[in-house]
Amino acid sequence: MILILIGAPGSGKGTQAEYLRKKYNITHLSTGDMLRENVKEGTELGNKANEYMQRGELVADKLIIDMISERTTRDDCKNGFLLDGFPRSLPQAEALDEMLLEKGLELEAVVNLMVDEEELVKRLLGRGRSDDNEETIRNRLNVFREQTSPVLDYYKEQCKVKDIDGVGAIEDIFERIIGALD
């Protein structure tokens, strides 16, 4: 099973990704985590990506697409994978379609975890991190919305998007996702 999970910062995406990974026995692929790993190890990719990441800007599509192409050919992706943080642009979505077609694979669904902005701000402020003041939070949410909406529209045209109400108890939200996928 191949899934894309889309959710704003504070939407509970990480928690649901973990539940989905276990339930479907698929590998959780977060492009943000993969990039941070590369930065830590000082790889060529990490060095190229780092300055963009520091500014909160998107890393070049080609670097991301190559990284995902390579990663998904590994053994632990044979049973499927859950993409988190990818695709973040139309060229990435198109490249993913092409890649899946070449491999004879099909995208099952795009899970869109929806939480309204006031709730997100409340949750993120509650984390109490130093960079979590209301202004930077709203900015991150704006960036997320701007980046994500063309990608969501792209998959809506393919009828792949499952809109999930992301407010409530963790288990209830998970049940909603499972219900939408079955």
Ligand code: AMP
């Ligand atoms: P994240 O942990 O998903 O918020 O990603 C952290 C940073 O990594 C982002 O701010 C981007 O600079 C970069 N990044 C992660 N995923 C992508 C992607 N699919 N395309 C471009 N840049 C990305």
